[in-house]
Amino acid sequence: MAPTTLITGGAGFIGSHLATRLTGGGEAVRVVDDLSTGRQENLAHLPQDQVELIVADAAEYLARPNALQGIHRVYHLAAAVGVQLIVDQPAAMIRNNVEKTAAVLEACADAGLPVLIASSSEVYGKCPVLPLREDMDLVFGPTSASRWSYGMTKAIDEHLAIDLARQRGLRSVVIRLFNTIGPRQIGRYGMVVPRFVSAAAAGQPLTVYGDGSQTRAFCDVRDVVGAMTRLMDEPDAYGRVFNVGSDQQTTIDQLADRVIALTASRSDGRRTPTKRYVSYEAAYGEGFEDPPHRLPDLTRLRETIGFSPAYSLEQTLTELIDDLLLPNAIGSTGGLGEEE
Numbered sequence: 001m002a003p004t005t006l007i008t009g010g011a012g013f014i015g016s017h018l019a020t021r022l023t024g025g026g027e028a029v030r031v032v033d034d035l036s037t038g039r040q041e042n043l044a045h046l047p048q049d050q051v052e053l054i055v056a057d058a059a060e061y062l063a064r065p066n067a068l069q070g071i072h073r074v075y076h077l078a079a080a081v082g083v084q085l086i087v088d089q090p091a092a093m094i095r096n097n098v099e100k101t102a103a104v105l106e107a108c109a110d111a112g113l114p115v116l117i118a119s120s121s122e123v124y125g126k127c128p129v130l131p132l133r134e135d136m137d138l139v140f141g142p143t144s145a146s147r148w149s150y151g152m153t154k155a156i157d158e159h160l161a162i163d164l165a166r167q168r169g170l171r172s173v174v175i176r177l178f179n180t181i182g183p184r185q186i187g188r189y190g191m192v193v194p195r196f197v198s199a200a201a202a203g204q205p206l207t208v209y210g211d212g213s214q215t216r217a218f219c220d221v222r223d224v225v226g227a228m229t230r231l232m233d234e235p236d237a238y239g240r241v242f243n244v245g246s247d248q249q250t251t252i253d254q255l256a257d258r259v260i261a262l263t264a265s266r267s268d269g270r271r272t273p274t275k276r277y278v279s280y281e282a283a284y285g286e287g288f289e290d291p292p293h294r295l296p297d298l299t300r301l302r303e304t305i306g307f308s309p310a311y312s313l314e315q316t317l318t319e320l321i322d323d324l325l326l327p328n329a330i331g332s333t334g335g336l337g338e339e340e
């Protein structure tokens with residue numbers, strides 16, 4: 001039997017694109033996902049003889065006898081994701097992100113398998129120095145603000161992966177994902193691009209939090225999964241941490257304007273949505289803090305795998321809007337899923 005790649009969280013947004021890439025290269029993929037935020041439909045477009053979906057908690061699955069038999073590498077993407085979920089259920093999120101990752105890493109160390117884990121730009125917290133470099137100090141707010149707990153869980157995951165690489169020779173790669181966008185991302189958990197695109201396509205106002213002057217850099221998920229597979233295959237990457245994303249910044253206000261302009265142009269001016277501004281407090285509660293800027297330093301990633309994104313923000317936004325406005329557009333990928 002051909003070697004199989006295991007993806008935890010593979011029925012989610014990024015995991016399903018990774019599965020597309022791996023199966024496109026002829027590989028067999030086993031997805032373990034509890035479908036808490038992922039969806040079975042995210043895998044429906046894949047060649048079904050190359051994909052196996054096991055609906056289970058990642059740690060429970062790995063406790064089964066022979067769970068990793070026939071597996072040659074593991075991508076661990078399963079996590080509780082999204083600002084809203086973090087604010088609403090911090091304790092459940094913390095346990096999911098730390099305990100499950102510890103179980104996955106231990107199982108890979110026992111089986112001698114390489115593993116890539118998805119960390120997040122949230123580990124930088126409110127680090128004020130830009131661009132953000134992998135060896136910088138991490139700056140979190142107080143524990144009374146649950147918002148920082150997600151970044152802290154991902155930082156603990158990183159410590160576990162690095163420690164197991166040192167102590168037991170685990171071939172672990174850690175990626176700190178910055179804002180990743182593309183088809184199948186859903187807005188329900190607070191992600192800005194799917195929120196904006198879904199609202200614009202439905203002719204509703206785009207809700208900008210704060211005054212919109214905050215900046216982010218968005219990277220297409222297809223570029224992100226390309227970087228993931230190359231890092232997994234690069235022995236120089238083992239035991240190390242990498243920023244993965246784009247370094248092209250935009251303000252959230254400019255992003256809203258681009259989505260509005262593209263929607264109007266793709267619908268011959270029949271839809272010209274508007275913007276509305278809502279305070280962070282109104283959206284997420286009193287005392288909510290959001291770092292005003294977040295920009296990765298990509299030097300390490302470029303030096304290790306020669307990373308250079310193929311998709312521009314304009315291209316990705318156009319494709320997402322076409323998917324919703326013109327369901328039969330060439331390259332249609334099935335839309336963005338649910339609205340908030």
Ligand SMILES: NC(=O)c1ccc[n+]([C@@H]2O[C@H](COP(=O)([O-])OP(=O)(O)OC[C@H]3O[C@@H](n4cnc5c(N)ncnc54)[C@H](O)[C@@H]3O)[C@@H](O)[C@H]2O)c1
Nearest residue numbers: 009012013014033034035036037038057058078079177180
């Ligand atoms: N999307 C981004 O911009 C972004 C940014 C930083 C980090 N990340 C990280 O990338 C990874 C994938 O995120 P995504 O955006 O695809 O989110 P997603 O919610 O679409 O995917 C996460 C998947 O994990 C599954 N899952 C959660 N807990 C599980 C468990 N205990 N066992 C099995 N499956 C479980 C969910 O059902 C879902 O399918 C996550 O680890 C996330 O923290 C994403």
